[in-house]
Amino acid sequence: MTVHFQEVVPVDAYSVQSKGFLHEIDQKVLTMLYQPLVGAFAYSLYMTLWCEATMNQQKKKHQHLMNITQFSLKDILSGRKKLEAIGLLKTFTQDNEQTREYLYELQMPLSPKEFFTDGFLSIYLYNRLGQNRFIEVRDSFQVPFTDSSSYTDVTASFSEVFTSLHPSEMASKNFSEITENAETRDRTLFGKGTRGKLSLIEDTFDFEAMVNQISTFIVPKEVLNSQLKEAIYKLAYIYQLEPIDMSRQIQNVYYSTGEISVENLRREVQKWYRFEHEEGLPVLALRTQPIPLKAMQGMEPKTKEEELIKYFEEVSPYRLLEDYSGTTPAEVDLKLVAYCMLDQNLTPGVTNVLLDYVLSGNDMKLAKGLIERISSHWARKRIQTVPEAMALAREEKRKYKDWQDKKTKTTGYYNGKQQKPSVQLPDWLKQDSSENSVSKNNTESDTLYYDEEENRKWLESLANKSK
Template sequence: MARHWKELLPIDFYSVSSNGMLHDYDRKVLSLLYQPLIGALPISLYFTLWSELEQNRIHSGSINSHRALMSLMQLRLDDIFDARKKLEGIGLLKVWRRKQEEERHFFYELQPPLSPEEFFNDAMLNIYLHKKLGKQHYQKLKSFFSDQKVATESYEHITKSFSEVFASGHFDSLYISDELKEDIKIDASETFIGRGEGATPSGFMDTFDFELFASGLSKSFISEKAFTPRVKEMIAKIAFLYDINPIQMQSLVLRAIDEKEEVNIELLRKVARDWYQIEYGDDLPSLAQRTQPLHLRTGSSEPKTEEERHIRHLETVSPLKRLSELSGGGEPSKADIDIIEGIMFNQQLPPGVVNVLIEYVMIKTDMRLSKSYVEKIASHWARKKIKTVKEAMELAKKEHQQYLSWQVEKKNKKATTSTSKKVIRQEYIPEWMKEENKDQPKNTEITPELERKRKQLEEEFKRLKKR
């Protein structure tokens, strides 16, 4: 929990508001569409904050401490903080902070979820939901949130207009006095209670190199005016979803230009999806199959040292492939894949950084991926804005003792006695971790099963060296 002290304390106060009126139907959308993507804890936090709003109001009118929120939800502060981050990332919460002397106050504004129509038409959320739930459950949810459309083609439209029904009185009756002007004036400090608009996940514009993208496009084929803010946002989102680099995106956009010389978003989605299926032979994209983006790699020169070669490997292999390599070539379990895709989606860590995280955690947790341990370190790296493999390695070495203490805390809570026969051997440490750990004791007790897995890992790294 120590990693949160600079950002959030139990004594910090907060108040809650909502961006427009939240309706009971929103609960179904949050539970059935958002919960599979971000988990139950963030949704529980959303509902808890929502409960502080009075009926038919958009502001709570009260101030509470985070200590009270911890007691109410029976959760630790770090769990609440991580859940809050997921709500922010997926567009369900906006956060403001104000500091006065030694007191900090947070203002939490709940954002309404997207409507089912917006959610199922989103260029990214619907894809991830399908990937999480599978075709059958996805189609079932889609049917639940839709209904038969009434065909009106055979009917005559006879609705009356305003001017056909109402007539204006004498012009003098519309005279507005100064007193009336004051009465109808809208107070800038107040807002009307209504329905706010749902927000989709954002931040994709920062991950796409539009300068490189534009440099390869000829103005004779497409005008700069075609790239409106909405079009650029969709290009960045589709690029993130299908792991398309700026050079590849150039040809896909040219194939999506319509007769008006504008970028047809729906056509671009189809072109990108077809490209992905041809490239990877899969229905839907998986975050765990991505590799480090070109602009986040260390360089184009040929690696000379062993560490440089290992960095290059982590930059060019997907987390799914790296997980398979560390497992002796076996297929990773669905639980492990869900853990990896969860941190890539929620913390938005680049694939190369995730590879470093996988290596570090598996070495330190008996070749297993511990969900809570992985998410704890991933949240820390996300707040540190770690983007490259080298940055991740350096931070892992620098914060090694801190991460070790988290692991010890977890082990103490789940301490069990083992009667398995144990052996003493030299623990394998990746090359990039050796410098930081040279003063650490290298002997450790492990079971025969762990001995076998460690040998497999050593053989795998030897094969990488030969490459």
């Protein structure tokens, strides 16, 4: 391990330069967003270097920097490396015969929008501050915005206000004379500055090994451009993905969407991480309906239907599956629960209704395709509460009954006998709610109804097989 005096000593000279001005919003970004990540030493070092960059350009010794900051050389070096790592500083060195000189080039911090939409820095800040403080800090950078789409643009153009120069004025100075000496070898004009950019050591992730794991039949290699490659390095570093894990996420994104971007890859990796670490299958399935979405919160049920609503709201999908099977739920069933809650954003209570809906009418089987179709339909309907889910299920039952009755009148017979398909139905889907029963083992024969044509065909075929 390199000790600090092998990299820099107090007599080493340094100079500071910055290609942009540090505005008030930049200072707020540095204080509120960068400081929690790099710490007070590095933050103070950046502000000190910035002050020196705006004063004179004389070379100084690092001893001078130690005197101003009252930091040890070890602390200065540590703070410098943090600034370099987070993209706020570039360091150049030059060895002369007897001395060593450093050039510190300050980089401008990201704008608030760039910072909070960056999938790297924003995650680190979230982990440092916690959810509540993170949201509070983020909201402090928001400004009112009015949509101008309903307004008429009446902005004046340059040619409407200013007149063209007279030919004699144009001839007095040509462009090369106007711009002469604007910038020289050792002097430059101030600009808005260049934004700091994070860079990761590529040795930390075997990109080629990942590429070799990707099937070219699924993902063409040309889609892995330089921008996506940089994002892959960052995501692999943040979420500690191995090449084979990253290859799977890339293939999942491309297979499901037909394209791959930094944003949809980030969402896929985040979903994978929650699934594998923070919210594994059992933990996710153990969640219950959020209190604000509970219709029976703090109330005693007075009817059988209210008892069932309270049951769906109080138990977790894991417990509901246990009640059905009497054993630990299978992993394949828990994955379907995770799909409903993660991919389709269904609440635990609504997921319970869906599970009960399908299990009761499908011979205690959770068909993957059926679960996916119904959950996506309910997600599009923005169903969040148990009563909403039960009402939608009843409505679909009614639609299907009307359709089936019409079909029965048209065809007349099933296998030579006029009858309705026999598929079991949950009690709470029956027309007369006063006769509902909480028990799921005493359901009567009826028809399970869905609005999609594919579900109708499936049910008709299931009914014929059940005879």
